[in-house]
Amino acid sequence: MTSHRAGRLSRRELLVGTVMVTGGAAVAGPEPAGADDVGDASLLSSALRFERLSVLAYEHVLALPAVTSTARPLLAELLGHERAHVQVLEQELSALGAPLPQAPTRPSQVDDALSAHDMSADLTTAKTLKDAVQALLDIGSLCEGAYYTAAGKLTRSRPLIRVVQALASEGQHGTLLSRLIHTDPRDINQWVPAWYVAGVT
Amino acid sequence: MLELLHRLEDAQLTAYLNAIPKLSGGPVRAAAAAIFANDAQHVMMLRIRLDRPPAPAAFVDGRE
Numbered sequence: 001m002t003s004h005r006a007g008r009l010s011r012r013e014l015l016v017g018t019v020m021v022t023g024g025a026a027v028a029g030p031e032p033a034g035a036d037d038v039g040d041a042s043l044l045s046s047a048l049r050f051e052r053l054s055v056l057a058y059e060h061v062l063a064l065p066a067v068t069s070t071a072r073p074l075l076a077e078l079l080g081h082e083r084a085h086v087q088v089l090e091q092e093l094s095a096l097g098a099p100l101p102q103a104p105t106r107p108s109q110v111d112d113a114l115s116a117h118d119m120s121a122d123l124t125t126a127k128t129l130k131d132a133v134q135a136l137l138d139i140g141s142l143c144e145g146a147y148y149t150a151a152g153k154l155t156r157s158r159p160l161i162r163v164v165q166a167l168a169s170e171g172q173h174g175t176l177l178s179r180l181i182h183t184d185p186r187d188i189n190q191w192v193p194a195w196y197v198a199g200v201t
Numbered sequence: 202m203l204e205l206l207h208r209l210e211d212a213q214l215t216a217y218l219n220a221i222p223k224l225s226g227g228p229v230r231a232a233a234a235a236i237f238a239n240d241a242q243h244v245m246m247l248r249i250r251l252d253r254p255p256a257p258a259a260f261v262d263g264r265e
Contacts, residue, residue, distance in 0.1 A: 173256070176255060191246075197239050
């Protein structure tokens with residue numbers, strides 16, 4: 001598991017480091033002639049998998065008694081965003097002529113994904129708001145990671161733009177969720193922990 | 202002042218979104234996307250201080 005949430009690099013260091021690696025040959029000009037539909041479909045499918053798990057997770061959490069009247073409207077709104085992400089990813093995959101992956105059906109599949117990435121949050125046994133939100137943060141990190149990977153590798157512009165926009169949305173979700181469980185205004189480093197949003201891969 | 206910062210950050214988001222598709226695939230483009238997302242978090246914090254809906258859109262484009 002690679003976590004990009006440590007935030008130890010400054011923006012300057014991140015960009016300078018990547019430019020040095022690529023020799024500065026980062027500006028493409030026109031879109032490449034040979035788009036890789038198979039590769040793009042694989043990247044989008046990975047993101048879709050985690051987004052569908054995220055929808056399951058939000059639905060499960062919203063049914064918990066521990067969700068406060070303050071948290072409920074926010075979580076419901078974020079669930080709406082996650083469903084929109086799923087819808088657009090499905091549309092982009094269909095536009096590529098790619099089959100849609102099988103949709104998850106059980107909250108335990110969320111835990112399976114978290115466990116596979118060495119994350120300790122447990123959705124199905126969460127009883128407190130804090131534990132439930134931590135599970136949402138963790139599945140959100142996996143969404144971010146899939147989007148971050150796709151942002152570097154997609155060959156077509158339209159899904160690239162949507163992926164970048166969705167990455168930003170997931171970053172915002174992470175901040176809003178963190179504010180639910182880290183309520184001290186001095187906790188801003190918990191709300192926005194890094195100079196960049198790259199999730200967990 | 203916060204309103205000004207909000208508009209500046211929104212303009213920055215729009216600029217990033219226009220520029221990112223022009224970058225070659227690779228770590229620089231991924232880094233730009235990651236920074237765009239962080240700027241979106243900043244805009245959201247400003248919106249909170251301005252007492253506006255923090256994250257009104259499922260796809261961030263700097264026009265929220």
